[in-house]
Amino acid sequence: MVDLWSGLAQAFWLVVTLNSELIEIALRSLRVSMTALLIASLIAMPLAALLAVKRFRWRRVIIAVLNALMGLPPVVVGLVVYVLLSRSGPLGVLGLLFTPTAMVIAQVVIIVPLIASIAHQALRDLWQEYHDLLISMNVSQWQKIHTLLWDTRRALLTAALAGFGRAIGEVGAIMIVGGNIDHATRVLTTAIALETGKGDFALALALGFVLIAMAISVSLSIHWLSGTEREGRW
Amino acid sequence: MVSGLFPVVLEGAETSRRGRVLVGPIDLTLDGTGICVFMGPNGAGKTSLLRLMHGAARLTAGSIRWACPLAQARRAQAFVFQRPIMLRRSVRQNIAYPLRARGVARRIALERAEAWAERVGLGGMLERQAPVLSGGEQQKLALARALITEPELLFLDEPCASLDGRATREIEDILLTARANGTSLILSTHNMGQARRLADDVVFMLHGKVHETGSAADFFARTRTHQAAAFLKGDIVE
Numbered sequence: 001m002v003d004l005w006s007g008l009a010q011a012f013w014l015v016v017t018l019n020s021e022l023i024e025i026a027l028r029s030l031r032v033s034m035t036a037l038l039i040a041s042l043i044a045m046p047l048a049a050l051l052a053v054k055r056f057r058w059r060r061v062i063i064a065v066l067n068a069l070m071g072l073p074p075v076v077v078g079l080v081v082y083v084l085l086s087r088s089g090p091l092g093v094l095g096l097l098f099t100p101t102a103m104v105i106a107q108v109v110i111i112v113p114l115i116a117s118i119a120h121q122a123l124r125d126l127w128q129e130y131h132d133l134l135i136s137m138n139v140s141q142w143q144k145i146h147t148l149l150w151d152t153r154r155a156l157l158t159a160a161l162a163g164f165g166r167a168i169g170e171v172g173a174i175m176i177v178g179g180n181i182d183h184a185t186r187v188l189t190t191a192i193a194l195e196t197g198k199g200d201f202a203l204a205l206a207l208g209f210v211l212i213a214m215a216i217s218v219s220l221s222i223h224w225l226s227g228t229e230r231e232g233r234w
Numbered sequence: 235m236v237s238g239l240f241p242v243v244l245e246g247a248e249t250s251r252r253g254r255v256l257v258g259p260i261d262l263t264l265d266g267t268g269i270c271v272f273m274g275p276n277g278a279g280k281t282s283l284l285r286l287m288h289g290a291a292r293l294t295a296g297s298i299r300w301a302c303p304l305a306q307a308r309r310a311q312a313f314v315f316q317r318p319i320m321l322r323r324s325v326r327q328n329i330a331y332p333l334r335a336r337g338v339a340r341r342i343a344l345e346r347a348e349a350w351a352e353r354v355g356l357g358g359m360l361e362r363q364a365p366v367l368s369g370g371e372q373q374k375l376a377l378a379r380a381l382i383t384e385p386e387l388l389f390l391d392e393p394c395a396s397l398d399g400r401a402t403r404e405i406e407d408i409l410l411t412a413r414a415n416g417t418s419l420i421l422s423t424h425n426m427g428q429a430r431r432l433a434d435d436v437v438f439m440l441h442g443k444v445h446e447t448g449s450a451a452d453f454f455a456r457t458r459t460h461q462a463a464a465f466l467k468g469d470i471v472e
Contacts, residue, residue: 126322133319135290138308139335146332151322 007205029187032100033167036107044112048119049145052127065119071112078173081106098179106173111163122155161219238302239386240266245469246296257282259440266418268434275471279442280422284389288313312380316392318372320364328364329378339407370401390421438462
């Protein structure tokens with residue numbers, strides 16, 4: 001309990017005094033996870049829409065695999081990305097290992113299945129509702145996808161936020177591919193792991209509270225910006 | 235509007251799903267003048283036949299031939315469903331949707347949507363979200379959305395089921411205006427009053443087949459089959 005309180009107090013002081021190190025790693029956390037979210041959404045959402053409207057042979061298999069991969073263990077993803085990016089790996093020449101880019105790649109892999117699965121659920125339900133109308137209007141495949149994505153945008157937002165939550169709180173993969181290098185790849189979660197290992201529980205907790213506060217404020221501001229939960233709107 | 239769609243000829247047309255024949259085989263020729271009403275008890279295959287003609291159900295046997303190429307025929311048709319399907323958008327966006335899908339410029343599409351909303355009596359609720367409208371309002375929206383593309387042929391599947399008298403009359407007024415403007419209408423109903431008020435021609439269906447056809451005047455005056463007579467009398471036809 002004493003640790004919790006001193007952690008809260010320390011978190012408060014770190015934030016109030018605008019501790020430069022804290023701001024640096026918090027911003028890096030935000031940048032890495034936001035970039036990963038953006039890229040993952042661009043992949044996952046059209047994929048989910050395609051899976052909803054198009055009937056093809058491997059559709060069910062892909063959906064089942066995506067659902068299963070929602071629980072992909074980050075450590076394993078980190079390991080695989082590490083092997084691919086390591087100097088002797090197939091993508092070693094790019095020299096991406098232990099850079100924020102490598103962290104973004106790992107997080108994209110982790111959250112694409114999550115975003116795609118949640119988005120597909122919503123898109124499929126809406127497609128069932130719209131199916132007859134859009135077939136009757138003879139709209140093209142692309143227009144179907146566009147219409148569905150636009151009209152489920154609130155649910156897609158939830159999917160994106162779930163992805164963001166998973167990315168920003170994830171430590172296993174970015175620890176491996178980023179290496180937790182000070183001033184280069186250290187982010188909030190890896191810093192917490194480090195401070196805990198060193199036994200500085202108060203600082204670790206302080207960073208933890210900052211992390212949670214950040215996740216909540218991102219979620220709130222996205223909701224506020226997009227005007228969800230207002231009467232009669234979707 | 236010059237009708238290039240008719241006559242439409244169905245020969246042995248049939249649609250089935252998982253081995254069960256929903257409707258057919260149907261042999262029928264429609265010339266598309268005025269309002270053709272498909273009547274019959276529930277499960278007679280009215281909805282399936284309308285969907286089949288429209289191309290929303292798969293033709294599994296026989297043929298349906300329009301007087302013009304199929305792609306052109308599909309473009310010249312619209313369909314209003316029994317349970318109106320509302321896009322999760324505003325009334326204005328809903329009505330404009332088919333035009334936008336056909337590549338009409340946004341400004342023009344929205345202007346014409348406003349004009350159509352006015353025409354069907356939804357002029358005051360352009361910004362309302364369509365899914366929260368009442369049943370009658372939703373059906374009027376669906377009509378406006380179907381008519382905005384100026385189809386040569388409009389299918390309506392039980393357009394007034396579960397609507398009250400006033401909403402029904404408003405919908406029928408819109409339909410009669412559409413007919414006066416040269417749109418052919420094919421409408422299914424099991425509401426006898428509506429059939430009498432609107433029909434120019436009648437197709438009576440039973441057990442997935444066309445049982446009797448004729449002009450409305452003939453059909454209502456003297457039916458040729460006893461099932462149709464029983465149906466008109468209000469008996470339960472099975």
